[in-house]
Amino acid sequence: xxxxxxxxxxxxxxxxxxxxxxxxxxxxxxxxxxxxxxxxxxxxxxxxxxxxxxxxxxxxxxxxxxxxxxxxxxxxxxxxxxxxxxxxxxxxxxxxxxxxxxxxxxxxxxxxxxxxxxxxxxxxxxxxxxxxxxxxxxxxxxxxxxxxxxxxxxxxxxxxxxxxxxxxxxxxxxxxxxxxxxxxxxxxxxxxxxxxxxxxxxxxxxxx
Numbered sequence: 001x002x003x004x005x006x007x008x009x010x011x012x013x014x015x016x017x018x019x020x021x022x023x024x025x026x027x028x029x030x031x032x033x034x035x036x037x038x039x040x041x042x043x044x045x046x047x048x049x050x051x052x053x054x055x056x057x058x059x060x061x062x063x064x065x066x067x068x069x070x071x072x073x074x075x076x077x078x079x080x081x082x083x084x085x086x087x088x089x090x091x092x093x094x095x096x097x098x099x100x101x102x103x104x105x106x107x108x109x110x111x112x113x114x115x116x117x118x119x120x121x122x123x124x125x126x127x128x129x130x131x132x133x134x135x136x137x138x139x140x141x142x143x144x145x146x147x148x149x150x151x152x153x154x155x156x157x158x159x160x161x162x163x164x165x166x167x168x169x170x171x172x173x174x175x176x177x178x179x180x181x182x183x184x185x186x187x188x189x190x191x192x193x194x195x196x197x198x199x200x201x202x203x204x205x206x207x208x
Contacts, residue, residue, distance in 0.1 A: 033058035040068055043194050044187040053079075053184055069195045070125050072188035073147065076181070077118040080154070083181045084111035087157075090170055100170050107157035107174060114153035118185070121146040125192070140196040147189045154182040 034055055041050035053075050054061065054068070061067045087107050090096070096104070121143045128139045157178050161171040 033062050036063045037061060037068065040065070040191060040194070041187070044190040046183045046187055049180075049183055050187040050191075053187070065195045065198060066125075066128070069188070069192045070122065072184075072191045073118060073122050073125060073143075076150075076185045076188040077115065077122060079181045079184050080111055080114045080118060080150070083177050084108060084115060086177055087111060087174055090173065093170060096170065097168075100166065100168070103160040103166065104170065104174070106160050107178070110153045110157040110160075111178075114150040114185070117146040117150040117153065121150070121192070136199060137196070140192075140199070143192055144189070144196060147185070147192055151182060151185045151189060154178055154185060158182070 037054050037058060038047075038051050041047040041054070044050045050072075054071060057071050057075075061071055087104060090104050091101060091108075124139055124142045124146065128136055128143075158175060160166075161174060
């Protein structure tokens with residue numbers, strides 16, 4: 001588990017530091033990067049989880065709204081990939097019922113779609129560094145759309161286990177894991193929306 005945690009940290013820091021190494025124009029002034037993260041996470045539905053998942057990357061995020069959104073998406077992507085692998089292993093559980101098996105297979109597909117959409121979001125947000133005006137907002141609209149679709153994919157996975165007839169260890173395990181992933185993705189989407197909204201407000205203020 002320690003190696004996995006270090007690998008995830010390196011992956012996220014690599015994405016962020018290479019895509020957004022330069023100082024960001026949307027830097028907010030807080031006493032420390034951690035304080036900036038805590039203040040920003042108040043805009044999410046799961047602020048404690050938001051801080052927990054992002055505080056380890058404070059040195060890369062610094063005080064940048066852009067880097068915060070990028071890191072949140074990258075962390076979400078890593079969590080979904082991990083959850084997809086976890087769910088895939090459940091197809092080999094002894095005694096799994098046919099109905100459970102079908103729901104698990106559907107969930108694997110849903111999580112794969114979520115991985116694809118979050119990957120698109122990460123790449124698209126990386127294109128906003130040199131963009132401005134309508135070009136910037138076009139990129140951000142794509143990021144928001146794909147992140148929202150990823151969250152829908154995760155919810156769809158859970159829908160497949162609704163009803164008492166699906167109760168059991170498999171449903172419990174998947175619900176716990178995917179719920180956590182969906183909350184992380186929800187937080188990432190909230191931070192992306194916050195970043196986009198601030199740019200929209202700034203652009204509107206510049207217009208005569």
